[in-house]
Amino acid sequence: MPEGYIKKGIGGFYYVQCGDELLECKAKGIFRKRGITPVAGDRVTVEVENGGNVIAEIAPRRNVFVRPPIANLDVLFIVASTTQPVPSTLVLDKLTAIAVDKDVQPVLVFTKGDLASTEKLTQAYALSTLPVVIVDHATGGGLEEIKNMIQGKLCAFCGNSGVGKSTLLNALLPDLAQQTGSISQKLGRGRHTTREVEIFEAFGGYVADTPGFASLDTGKACYIPKENLQYAFPEFASYVHECKFTGCAHRAEKGCAVLEALKEGKISRSRYDSYAAMYDEVKDIKDWELR
Numbered sequence: 001m002p003e004g005y006i007k008k009g010i011g012g013f014y015y016v017q018c019g020d021e022l023l024e025c026k027a028k029g030i031f032r033k034r035g036i037t038p039v040a041g042d043r044v045t046v047e048v049e050n051g052g053n054v055i056a057e058i059a060p061r062r063n064v065f066v067r068p069p070i071a072n073l074d075v076l077f078i079v080a081s082t083t084q085p086v087p088s089t090l091v092l093d094k095l096t097a098i099a100v101d102k103d104v105q106p107v108l109v110f111t112k113g114d115l116a117s118t119e120k121l122t123q124a125y126a127l128s129t130l131p132v133v134i135v136d137h138a139t140g141g142g143l144e145e146i147k148n149m150i151q152g153k154l155c156a157f158c159g160n161s162g163v164g165k166s167t168l169l170n171a172l173l174p175d176l177a178q179q180t181g182s183i184s185q186k187l188g189r190g191r192h193t194t195r196e197v198e199i200f201e202a203f204g205g206y207v208a209d210t211p212g213f214a215s216l217d218t219g220k221a222c223y224i225p226k227e228n229l230q231y232a233f234p235e236f237a238s239y240v241h242e243c244k245f246t247g248c249a250h251r252a253e254k255g256c257a258v259l260e261a262l263k264e265g266k267i268s269r270s271r272y273d274s275y276a277a278m279y280d281e282v283k284d285i286k287d288w289e290l291r
């Protein structure tokens, strides 16, 4: 039985890449009964049923996102520009936290360093342990780093409208931009006419084109329960177990090692503020409401 990954889903059909072959498939009825929707990135087994290809099995997922619909994401490039649109560290931190919480490696990519200084952004993440890439389109700086990070991984790019995602994808994959409807549409006329995710092979890995995808769903569906939030900020890891009280929320408690680290400048103020804002957003929400 052929095995492969879903490259694209459109109108109830799934295009499964099995080696060199792209198979058009429907999903077996059992998935609908179980409330499972196959999505791009799913690793699947294909069978022939009534003369047509069907997806018979979906391998256990490492993670799955609803908006955009994609599974088994390894790396999320979170693109932010130094200016226009002005970056918000809270929005960026929400995205990095959701990624970490879903076992996706977030990579911060800063654009438009030619228009304004990247200093403030790089400063905000200097202690975060998160990888940062500064892209310079004049010299091509940062592109090699991104290409290396794509190798062997399934990656996606997100970031507010206008931060330069298309420009970046175009610089990375000029051939792809011409090949694909969606990216080239994004670059010119007919923007965002398609919302289907499509996966392309590049640099020894996979890049998901997620048209019209400004940011991950940072709404309620993606809230991180308050007990888990501390782990979504990787630089807190060395401190969270040193707090005096177990179950410390790191908000105002006595003997809080995270607050101590903040005071000593070992954790950045903007990262801590984002944690605090996210904590306050979820603290009164019951677990069952998050399901």
Ligand SMILES: Nc1nc2c(ncn2[C@@H]2O[C@H](COP(=O)(O)OP(=O)(O)OP(=O)(O)O)[C@@H](O)[C@H]2O)c(=O)[nH]1
Residues within 6 Å of the ligand: 111, 112, 113, 114, 115, 135, 136, 137, 159, 160, 161, 162, 163, 164, 165, 166, 167, 168, 186, 213, 214
């Ligand atoms: N000066 C400068 N301009 C840039 C840079 N990156 C992108 N731009 C410009 O910023 C504008 C927006 O870039 P896009 O690549 O379309 O942004 P996007 O994130 O794809 O936006 P959406 O398609 O709306 O999601 C375009 O006019 C680009 O030419 C950069 O590094 N420096």
Ligand SMILES: [Zn+2]
Residues within 6 Å of the ligand: 240, 243, 248, 249, 250, 251, 253, 255, 256, 257, 258, 259
């Ligand atoms: Zn604490």
